[in-house]
Amino acid sequence: MSLRLWELDKVCTEYGWSSGFDKDNVENFKRILVDDNHKVLYCSIPKVACSSFKTFILTAATGINDTHFDVHDSNLLRRIGVKYLTDYDTKERETKLSTYFKFIVVRHPFDRLVSTYKEKFSTPTLMLKWYQKFIKMTFKENSTFDKDGRIKLTFDQFLYLIVKYYETSFNDRHWLSYYEHCHPCNIKYDYIIKLETIEHDLKMFFKNYLKSNERQDVIRRHNGRSNITDKLGEVTRLFSAIDPTIVKELLNIYEKDFMLFSYTWDSEGVGGCSLFDEKEVKCC
Numbered sequence: 001m002s003l004r005l006w007e008l009d010k011v012c013t014e015y016g017w018s019s020g021f022d023k024d025n026v027e028n029f030k031r032i033l034v035d036d037n038h039k040v041l042y043c044s045i046p047k048v049a050c051s052s053f054k055t056f057i058l059t060a061a062t063g064i065n066d067t068h069f070d071v072h073d074s075n076l077l078r079r080i081g082v083k084y085l086t087d088y089d090t091k092e093r094e095t096k097l098s099t100y101f102k103f104i105v106v107r108h109p110f111d112r113l114v115s116t117y118k119e120k121f122s123t124p125t126l127m128l129k130w131y132q133k134f135i136k137m138t139f140k141e142n143s144t145f146d147k148d149g150r151i152k153l154t155f156d157q158f159l160y161l162i163v164k165y166y167e168t169s170f171n172d173r174h175w176l177s178y179y180e181h182c183h184p185c186n187i188k189y190d191y192i193i194k195l196e197t198i199e200h201d202l203k204m205f206f207k208n209y210l211k212s213n214e215r216q217d218v219i220r221r222h223n224g225r226s227n228i229t230d231k232l233g234e235v236t237r238l239f240s241a242i243d244p245t246i247v248k249e250l251l252n253i254y255e256k257d258f259m260l261f262s263y264t265w266d267s268e269g270v271g272g273c274s275l276f277d278e279k280e281v282k283c284c
Contacts, residue, residue, distance in 0.1 A: 012184070029084070032187075033083070034083045034087075046174045107195040108271050109178075117155050135161075177254055194261070232271040
């Protein structure tokens with residue numbers, strides 16, 4: 001067992017986070033894609049390189065290598081041969097969970113929030129349009145608009161909405177916690193990939209698990225992210241302007257993600273990780 005998996009299992013056990021899981025509820029498995037050819041299960045988490053890894057599963061499962069496919073259209077994926085774990089009956093699902101290679105991809109939780117905001121809310125987007133009435137109702141006279149009269153949402157407002165309405169009106173898969181997405185205390189994953197160390201992780205992933213290097217080009221665009229200090233510098237800068245009360249509430253919301261995957265946020269507002277290998281090298 002790797003150090004990451006050992007730490008995850010230890011935290012799950014210590015805090016009792018494995019209880020209350022309903023293995024018969026198919027909703028708990030709706031984000032897991034299946035590659036029957038290689039006997040692989042991948043739990044997809046938005047804003048954690050999921051486009052790249054869905055493309056990888058598409059190619060591995062069907063042989064199709066076409067970047068024009070909308071890999072986020074689950075119905076389209078099903079039509080061309082990519083299944084989700086929910087497409088199988090209970091017995092088949094349990095067999096695959098116990099015998100297939102299962103992996104998950106994560107990143108620092110606050111880095112993910114920054115990435116989500118940039119793509120979904122920093123410029124006019126369909127998601128911003130979708131939430132515009134809700135944003136106006138929430139911020140009222142403090143709402144801002146661009147020169148064309150379209151609603152704008154600042155980063156601090158985005159974080160405020162998560163804190164205030166995470167479990168109700170402002171709940172979306174793009175900022176839903178890893179714990180809720182992929183149930184890592186109940187599904188025994190075989191490998192954890194982190195964006196902060198993705199070059200090393202992918203090398204080991206293909207070498208030791210899939211025994212192949214042929215699909216590394218699918219996720220090559222994520223190379224160069226291996227320096228966690230550099231990567232989290234922008235996150236630290238953006239969060240330095242956020243009300244400490246909001247940051248504290250976010251830490252509560254994503255507490256399980258921080259602890260399960262050994263991410264940190266110190267009292268100085270600096271993000272990092274707390275996991276070291278046997279050579280005292282930070283491995284996140």
